[in-house]
Amino acid sequence: MEPWRTAIANSDETNIWIRGYDIASLMRKATFADLVFVLHQSRLPTPKERALLDAILVAVADHGAGAPSCAAARLAASGNRESVSAAVAAGVLAIGNEHGGAGADCMAMIAAGVERAQREKISIADAAKRAVDAALAANQRVPGLGHRVHTKDPRVDVLFAMARDAGLAGDGIAFTRALEDALHARGKSIPINVDGALAAVLHELGFAPAAGKFIFIIGRVAGLTAEIAEEHAREQPMRIRIPVAYDGVPPRPLE
Amino acid sequence: MEPWRTAIANSDETNIWIRGYDIASLMRKATFADLVFVLHQSRLPTPKERALLDAILVAVADHGAGAPSCAAARLAASGNRESVSAAVAAGVLAIGNEHGGAGADCMAMIAAGVERAQREKISIADAAKRAVDAALAANQRVPGLGHRVHTKDPRVDVLFAMARDAGLAGDGIAFTRALEDALHARGKSIPINVDGALAAVLHELGFAPAAGKFIFIIGRVAGLTAEIAEEHAREQPMRIRIPVAYDGVPPRPLE
């Protein structure tokens, strides 16, 4: 078999490099957010970029034990006490387009919209209007808008304010704001949610659309480990049994 | 890299063999239970052995949407609509020593007890007494005994009756029954549960102890696929939100 090729990590008998940076230097001088940035963009962030990435990772780490990812991790911890990897993985598996993953679709829409504005020499606002009209015509939701739980998600304004204060609020945030305005103009008041805010800021930070899921997963895994530790420390195995109401075929003979 | 070695499956441009049996012949003449037997024991079961293995796989496939494995699969299906593999895997991850996996430990205890009876020339009943006494002295549960949900699990008697009628009830079932008797003699009335019955019968069928988990997983995966199909067909994404009561530190300032 041919060796697999990679441009991420390399090592020899006594050294490890990540994107060419020596691991010892990274350990001494870089934070974990720096390393996430290096892994995905092959350069260190500026201090302001780092602070925004930290804010995003902090924002998504946990939100309550009852969210699908946390609850799936706890169910696995309840039945499978011997492997914390299994419980973390079960939590990660509940993350998808419907939970934590909308940021990736939103980032793709932002990237396409910003690129279109440049190519067609139209304003960001017009590009957002066209994106909204296309979604409405196709009867599709606009990813990154619409609240799940909160009437007003506290994380959205913080992220946008931090980006503005850092001088990093550019076309990505403008486009996302314009999506909200364009929906409002069409009679739909649907606020930007945390997936949308995260997507807009990650776009400003230079991440590719798939990072909308990756960064959520990295942050949420921290929360999952705490949920699992608490389940082990405070609860009996197999304590969870979801109540179920059967509404299917009544008892019948087997021919 | 050296090729990995395996004694399970082989193929060339136009053929596939499993344990040396041609796939076309297996497809025409073997059932799925036959194949499970071939995969793990490298021979076809007799019709009576096959019927018992089918009974075990049927017994464990599903038991209600609220069990940890089924609930974890549904939570993953709720948040991650795009991958049914992810939902199946989340369900499998909730299977462990506390849920569906006790059969493996029970099989190890049966194998050790039966071997000891032969080696030390003592009766199966005496070997079971010693195993129970050792567990009690170590303050450990005896795996395979104790009901989780049912006061009387309907699957236990059926498995034992089928094994007896097939002429396949041997030392494994005798030892498991003797565990129950030995506990009763020490004042503890703890019935054999489905994990214990499955373990005893799989021992009679010649499976290694790890099969106590493997066979449960194979059977349960069928149930998980039906649970996921129902979640997709009948429920909205993200409909599940477990109620949570917070009992931690009250709001406090961040220094």
Next chain:
Amino acid sequence: MEPWRTAIANSDETNIWIRGYDIASLMRKATFADLVFVLHQSRLPTPKERALLDAILVAVADHGAGAPSCAAARLAASGNRESVSAAVAAGVLAIGNEHGGAGADCMAMIAAGVERAQREKISIADAAKRAVDAALAANQRVPGLGHRVHTKDPRVDVLFAMARDAGLAGDGIAFTRALEDALHARGKSIPINVDGALAAVLHELGFAPAAGKFIFIIGRVAGLTAEIAEEHAREQPMRIRIPVAYDGVPPRPLE
């Protein structure tokens, strides 16, 4: 929290029912393939339907330790010796649209094509031609055609022959064959692969399109358990280390 609703399994203190059938009766009279059919279609299969479903489950169970699903399971077994659930789940997670999952897309195409033929009163062959032309115009692959490994997959002919001999070869198989013919007429000789054959036969058996993935997963899990058992029995932990060639940024200082 409202109880979750389900029409699959129900139980009380002393009984379990699957789709209304008593578990004891199922254990005595049904095979595992019967139960898979009951779980997904709420009725028992005929003997001929059962034999076809068994043939499909047998066909996909294993194919070699180096396929992504088997290799992922072995890698997990290599690093995480304490949880066989984790290793099975890792194997399941490698199953997707590119590996084992094309049957679901193919079943959706078959269902749409057969429905269109009826609605528009055109022949199955014409419906297949239009499906192929639409795929070619969109520059998309036709799911279920094209060999991965075998120049001639031995499982395809067996499945179609068994369906024909059972009198169960209907529009689904005809449509799939017609896809192959339509591609051939456009200069592309691309044979039906095992995903396509499985999809055609599952359509004849009345399964919904998602079953194209579910049935593959159920069958493959049996193979995964054998791969994991062999890894545990024959190999040292951490014996696997894939050779890698680094082609990224050379060592550089960290400012």
Next chain:
Amino acid sequence: MEPWRTAIANSDETNIWIRGYDIASLMRKATFADLVFVLHQSRLPTPKERALLDAILVAVADHGAGAPSCAAARLAASGNRESVSAAVAAGVLAIGNEHGGAGADCMAMIAAGVERAQREKISIADAAKRAVDAALAANQRVPGLGHRVHTKDPRVDVLFAMARDAGLAGDGIAFTRALEDALHARGKSIPINVDGALAAVLHELGFAPAAGKFIFIIGRVAGLTAEIAEEHAREQPMRIRIPVAYDGVPPRPLE
């Protein structure tokens, strides 16, 4: 169903708190390493503690595409292109006692040894000697010692030097060093590996033993996301096929 209890996260319509800290404050003032510390210890770390935790998270994030966790993630990404959650989870599942998880066992040994030294009023060195003698008598490996890949792992000295410079090198590091010395005195020169160094430093930081796995997982997930992004960006689906040599039963007829 009773609500689940938790002391981790809480929220209302317009607020989210983690361990009592307002999410907006955390986003503005805390780094991701701070949040990991808050999640597991319910307090913010000091700047020196934070720097050590960052160093550990950075140290374990990636090490090469061929390690079991990275390779399992790539295999899942190869077959299952539609779900990055599935690929991350597959990578996490390869983490266990044999790969990345030895830190948890090592932390348990450190905690027991330090506690014993205090209780029995013996020196840390004597406690380490007894732990080594007990492991040798039981024919067990001492967790956290022994190199896997590197003759001299560069991460070990950096972690210990950083802890010393921060004034945080206490009994945990002393005990781990004494394990190495005690083995050397018995004729076994087995160096501390990264799992052992991570365990010693996490002990100094006040983490519970399970954190030996949790912190490794959090760090490694960052690396997994980069591995998956690279697999998607540079490689064709299903490009991976591990070479296999069959050494099982030759072709044989099916009776």
